Amino acid sequence: xxxxxxxxxxxxxxxxxxxxxxxxxxxxxxxxxxxxxxxxxxxxxxxxxxxxxxxxxxxxxxxxxxxxxxxxxxxxxxxxxxxxxxxxxxxxxxxxxxxxxxxxxxxxxxxxxxxxxxxxxxxxxxxxxxxxxxxxxxxxxxxxxxxxxxxxxxxxxxxxxxxxxxxxxxxxxxxxxxxxxxxxxxxxxxxxxxxxxxxxxxxxxxxxxxxxxxxxxxxxxxxxxxxxxxxxxxxxxxxxxxxxxxx
Amino acid sequence: xxxxxxxxxxxxxxxxxxxxxxxxxxxxxxxxxxxxxxxxxxxxxxxxxxxxxxxxxxxxxxxxxxxxxxxxxxxxxxxxxxxxxxxxxxxxxxxxxxxxxxxxxxxxxxxxxxxxxxxxxxxxxxxxxxxxxxxxxxxxxxxxxxxxxxxxxxxxxxxxxxxxxxxxxxxxxxxxxxxxxxxxxxxxxxxxxxxxxxxxxxxxxxxxxxxxxxxxxxxxxxxxxxxxxxxxxxxxxxxxxxxxxxxxxxxxxxxxxxxxxxxxxxxxxxxxxxxxxxxxxxxxxxxxxxxxxxxxxxxxxxxxxxxxxxxxxxxxxxx
Numbered sequence: 001x002x003x004x005x006x007x008x009x010x011x012x013x014x015x016x017x018x019x020x021x022x023x024x025x026x027x028x029x030x031x032x033x034x035x036x037x038x039x040x041x042x043x044x045x046x047x048x049x050x051x052x053x054x055x056x057x058x059x060x061x062x063x064x065x066x067x068x069x070x071x072x073x074x075x076x077x078x079x080x081x082x083x084x085x086x087x088x089x090x091x092x093x094x095x096x097x098x099x100x101x102x103x104x105x106x107x108x109x110x111x112x113x114x115x116x117x118x119x120x121x122x123x124x125x126x127x128x129x130x131x132x133x134x135x136x137x138x139x140x141x142x143x144x145x146x147x148x149x150x151x152x153x154x155x156x157x158x159x160x161x162x163x164x165x166x167x168x169x170x171x172x173x174x175x176x177x178x179x180x181x182x183x184x185x186x187x188x189x190x191x192x193x194x195x196x197x198x199x200x201x202x203x204x205x206x207x208x209x210x211x212x213x214x215x216x217x218x219x220x221x222x223x224x225x226x227x228x229x230x231x232x233x234x235x236x237x238x239x240x241x242x243x244x245x246x247x
Numbered sequence: 248x249x250x251x252x253x254x255x256x257x258x259x260x261x262x263x264x265x266x267x268x269x270x271x272x273x274x275x276x277x278x279x280x281x282x283x284x285x286x287x288x289x290x291x292x293x294x295x296x297x298x299x300x301x302x303x304x305x306x307x308x309x310x311x312x313x314x315x316x317x318x319x320x321x322x323x324x325x326x327x328x329x330x331x332x333x334x335x336x337x338x339x340x341x342x343x344x345x346x347x348x349x350x351x352x353x354x355x356x357x358x359x360x361x362x363x364x365x366x367x368x369x370x371x372x373x374x375x376x377x378x379x380x381x382x383x384x385x386x387x388x389x390x391x392x393x394x395x396x397x398x399x400x401x402x403x404x405x406x407x408x409x410x411x412x413x414x415x416x417x418x419x420x421x422x423x424x425x426x427x428x429x430x431x432x433x434x435x436x437x438x439x440x441x442x443x444x445x446x447x448x449x450x451x452x453x454x455x456x457x458x459x460x461x462x463x464x465x466x467x468x469x470x471x472x473x474x475x476x477x478x479x480x481x482x483x484x485x486x487x488x489x490x491x492x493x494x495x496x497x498x499x500x501x502x503x504x505x506x507x508x509x510x511x512x513x514x515x516x517x518x519x520x521x522x523x524x525x526x527x528x529x530x531x532x533x534x535x536x537x538x539x540x541x542x543x544x545x546x547x548x549x550x551x552x553x554x555x556x557x558x559x560x561x562x563x564x565x566x
Contacts, residue, residue: 048443050439050442050443069442069447070439070442070443071442071445071446071447071448074442074443074444074445075445079443079444079445080443081443082439082440082443086437086439086440086443087436087437087440088432088433088436088437088440088441089436089437090436091432091433091436095429095432098429099429099430099432099433099441099444099446100444100445102426102429102430103444103445103446105426106426107426108424108425108426108429111426111429147440147444148443148444150444151444151445
């Protein structure tokens with residue numbers, strides 16, 4: 001469904017994304033993980049047209065969308081959310097979501113009622129008339145998802161929708177994401193919450209300093225020495241293994 | 248629907264004014280007030296709904312005014328046709344300016360300054376080209392016949408203006424319940440977030456420019472026909488630019504009734520000041536400035552926020 005090949009982006013002297021290739025299969029939930037500053041969000045921005053890549057290509061549903069404008073990519077069916085939530089403050093939850101619904105629905109009343117349906121799916125139905133600026137962090141994260149979902153995407157790119165949530169809120173969100181996938185939307189997520197990655201992800205890629213260092217099923221990655229070192233520092237994999245041997 | 252009813256009732260009541268107000272002076276005050284309400288709403292489409300603050304809205308006003316005047320004086324084009332052309336020129340110039348500025352991602356204060364500069368450029372051009380009458384200005388020949396859009400009765404001018412204004416307010420009423428309006432608000436509140444869910448912000452801003460320029464152009468046509476005289480300072484000077492944004496900001500940007508309230512309050516204040524201070528020159532400008540500062544400090548969402556405190560807009564507005 002999504003084919004990223006040899007994508008690269010440099011900011012000044014920094015190779016934020018370095019020769020990254022990955023393929024997302026239709027109907028899957030996959031995850032992009034890696035330590036802070038690894039380039040995950042930049043990769044999302046490159047895929048969805050917010051940044052123009054220096055090299056490489058992005059193909060979505062067989063079509064080359066490299067460097068296209070974000071709104072065109074969204075219209076093609078690939079929609080991202082933002083790690084730093086971007087609500088339309090001053091507008092209600094219903095109005096926020098309706099903007100997404102308007103992508104394919106011209107009629108205002110129909111878009112507003114679609115917004116209600118989507119709000120129900122992500123658990124915002126009781127806050128439809130609340131000003132988006134008055135939502136809690138968890139509420140805003142849900143709003144991000146809802147707005148994107150209202151566009152009827154084929155592929156949803158979720159950027160840390162669980163960051164800043166408490167464990168019980170995370171437990172609530174996981175089934176929501178699974179239900180979205182079950183309704184036919186392919187999902188690629190960036191996530192630091194490992195519980196979510198383990199429970200949801202069928203496939204994961206690990207990004208470190210702009211490069212892919214590992215890929216596979218999330219459970220197998222957790223034991224991968226390269227991944228452990230990326231997160232915890234050089235030599236940690238060996239030390240952890242040693243510790244286990246000692247015990 | 249409730250809001251549409253309220254809007255039509257208000258305009259119906261306003262239409263009665265010339266039948267009740269016999270004094271030319273007060274009818275003139277009413278004309279100036281409705282005129283402010285028109286240009287304030289035109290500004291509001293771009294500034295309040297699409298979030299692009301223009302400091303040079305006189306540009307589109309002047310283009311509309313000069314269009315009807317020049318076409319009439321030099322080519323003998325009937326002003327009723329000039330009205331359509333003036334509105335079209337207003338919209339066209341607005342789209343051209345928008346295309347040039349938004350193309351390069353100018354936003355916020357940069358956009359404001361560029362619009363100001365464009366208005367100045369047009370003022371200077373109008374000052375130096377012979378067919379606009381240059382600095383001397385251009386005079387439309389007096390021929391008080393409705394077919395020439397000139398009226399003996401001031402009340403008829405008032406009704407013409409009111410019809411234009413109603414068209415503008417109906418457009419905004421429609422915006423409030425349309426996809427385009429929703430997209431304008433989305434672009435205003437967060438352009439990146441809007442783009443991420445498929446909103447073509449550039450196209451939305453151009454459409455806002457077109458609508459805004461169209462009604463400013465109409466206002467220009469009215470002005471030219473009402474006073475039958477134009478010069479570059481009147482057409483492209485800062486007066487109309489300031490009035491348009493002031494009325495909208497004081498009344499409440501991004502609201503349907505805000506500019507109308509702003510126009511009424513500002514003209515009431517300015518007339519009150521004239522009475523209190525005599526004809527001290529520039530007194531109304533001092534008042535405008537003071538009111539603007541106070542509004543921005545204490546009521547940033549304008550007078551309209553008084554009618555709907557805190558929760559601003561409910562649900563689907565009039566759903």
